[in-house]
Amino acid sequence: MLLAISMAALVLVPSSAESSSPLFSSSTEAKALLNSGWWGNFSSTNHCDLAGITCIGAGSVIQMEAHHLYGENLANMNWSSLPNLEYLDLSHSGMIGGFPGEIGTLSKLTHLDLSESFYSLQGVLPPTLGNLTRLVHLDLSQNNIR
Numbered sequence: 001m002l003l004a005i006s007m008a009a010l011v012l013v014p015s016s017a018e019s020s021s022p023l024f025s026s027s028t029e030a031k032a033l034l035n036s037g038w039w040g041n042f043s044s045t046n047h048c049d050l051a052g053i054t055c056i057g058a059g060s061v062i063q064m065e066a067h068h069l070y071g072e073n074l075a076n077m078n079w080s081s082l083p084n085l086e087y088l089d090l091s092h093s094g095m096i097g098g099f100p101g102e103i104g105t106l107s108k109l110t111h112l113d114l115s116e117s118f119y120s121l122q123g124v125l126p127p128t129l130g131n132l133t134r135l136v137h138l139d140l141s142q143n144n145i146r
Contacts (some may be wrong), residue, residue: 009011029061032081038072040064062108063087070094074114074121080105087111096120099145104128115139 030047033039039050048055054063061082072095079085079102087104091113099121101114109132114121122144 027059028078029059030080032078033061036072036077038069038076047083054087060084065089067092068094071096073097074103075100079103082106084108089113089114090117093117094120098123099125099129101126101128104131106132108134110134111137113137113139114143114145115141117143121145 010130027047033047033050033053044050046059047053047061047121048059050063052067053061056062062084064082064085064087067090069090070093072093074090074095074143075097077100079100083106085106086108088103088111093114093116095114095117097120099114103109104126105128112135113134120143121140125140
């Protein structure tokens, strides 16, 4: 009987290798941040340790604040992988490209600041922006967005 209890304990307790596996292998949010390329080659295995990223709970991203991303494209981020994002500030970033409609899927977003991208963001605002019903701050100044 003691042997059966010991074997059951081995099955129920995860090995140390499993508990120390990097978050990037299991989190869609972490993969979205990693695949964007915005943070370059970083060594942390925890996406919540990245500069400008704030997480809650089990690593869900609620705030992203990144500046000086010159030449990066907003479309490089998989926005739908960040369902709990509330605060997005990419002002003074020098980002290029159009305004991705996917940002309109961020239903919890209250703050969106893409200002002062040195007129590098361009195009038409997507109709999906109207889905951001919790938005209380929107700044798109100094861009070529219509």
